[in-house]
Amino acid sequence: MAELDIVKEENLVYKKTKLLTKKQLSYCPGCGHGVVHRMVMEVVDELGIQSETIGIAPVGCSVLAYEFMDIDMQQAAHGRAPALATAIKRLMPEKYVFTYQGDGDLAAIGTAETIHSCNRGENFLIIFINNGIYGMTGGQMAPTTLPGMKTSTSPYGRDVKLMGNPLKITEIVAQLPGTYYVTRQSVHTPANVRKTKKAILKSFEYQKQQKGTCLVEIVSNCNSGWKMTPLQSNKWLEENMLPFYPLGDLKVPKE
């Protein structure tokens, strides 16, 4: 049987998500962004909240997220997405609001906006893609870059004495009284993808209860920045990123 014969409508387990536009993703092949984009749109579709959802993508690799997600979206300045989300949610509390931010955005330039919106307990979801590097800018060091990890601005590996320590921002945010649900997931295996989707789904459901900020960190890869093939990068992620950024819930709602 030829391979093409298998690719039939009735044999497909996954179909193209309705709420992803026809535009071809601009992310590097093998990058986790595409998977996360798909999951966010799947969740919005499954909950039937397309007309009530507003997304915010700031600068970085995800700056063009609005090209791919078929919902109303705003593009924020570097790091400021939580400030925009705060206003949207306060002015239209009935809407579902999420930000989609990378590590440089959320944990460097936007630290204040992240911490204060979480501390105020703003009722929106922060999706935090952590790949330990500045992807779009060309692979520079991020606050989340691992000790010893090589980037274009830490070419001999991150020396914590010179360059400071990686920032576990999700752990910090989980301590704040304003957060309701904080979790760390990944998308490097199909099983992890399913867990991440569940976390995103839960966060959207929690948003309806207006109990505080939800933050889903997704440890992801950056093949181009890490200078690896997609398979190598997923292996490297498991061996190096996950020991430092362990997966699992950091804060779960008290039932």
Next chain:
Amino acid sequence: MKELRLMKGNEAIAEAAIRAGADGYFGYPITPQSEVIEYLMAQKPHERTGMVVLQAESEVAAINMVYGGACCGKKVMTSSSSPGISLKQEGISYIAGAELPCLVVNVVRGGPGLGTIQPAQSDYFQSTKGGGHGDYRLLVLAPASVQEMFDFVKIGFDLAFKYRNPTMILSDGAIGQMMEKVELSEQIPRRTNEEVVKTCPWATTGKTPNRERNIITSLDLDSANQEKRVLRLRDKYKKMQEDEVRFEKIKCDDAEYLLVAYGSSARICQKTIEIARKKGIKVGLLRPITLFPFPSKQINEMAKQVKGILSVEMSLGQMVEDVKLAVCGKVKVEHFGRCGGIIPAPEEILEALQKQIIGG
């Protein structure tokens, strides 16, 4: 009967915002304008009209909250003073680039840097020439009384929505802090969500099945598209220059000399005119009310009539450059100003006029 109240300039801004039907105020305290947010918090506008008032963690966050709210077609504003406005410039550039309406109030204090908390007019360049990065302009209104602080809030919002462009009220510490009688206008109801969707079809209010998704961005990676965007903005600013110039002329009919001044300086210049006219010197005042668009044509007209023009500003000389451009070398144009938070005395201005224009 009309409702009269004795109010501080900053309080007038805040009360006007509620009565203009504003949906949200996002700010951060800084002298000499903290009364704006203090008054709003005390008034519980959420109970009065449903207006959202939030003290942000920084000026940067505040202007980006304004950005987020403006994307949704809401009537949103912020206020600050000079160093705070500098921090807001990134956001203002994004809002202008994304073509969104909002109101920004700058109650100016002396700079540069931390400067002083006393009044100044040294943010003229920053307000009228861009301030943030890129080719953009704000609509800039310059009130000279507490009444105008009140009135310009509604006008500012109206202009912002008419052009989908940020409007700035450029005031200063003197007008923000002084108390005067204010005639209050009626409460305008806030627009309902349905009205927002209808009047702002571009807004990110949630994609409904009957329309394409709305995207608010100032990004155009394609240079040809980016140029188109900038040219569209230029056309908008040209239209403002044609249709929105506001100014006031005082004792200009028989004037042989002209003072050009806005805001606090314009009020002091009125006293200067009184003193000068008692001495037989025929002086008039042209007060720009909009600093962008600038009343260049009107100043150019006056240049045909007078022997010289003195630009009076509480700065080292910023507006004088626009006056000179307007006059185009027809008559002598000089600048007089005090800075560092010092307000010039009427006699000082007259002395400068006599020395720099009449005698010079």
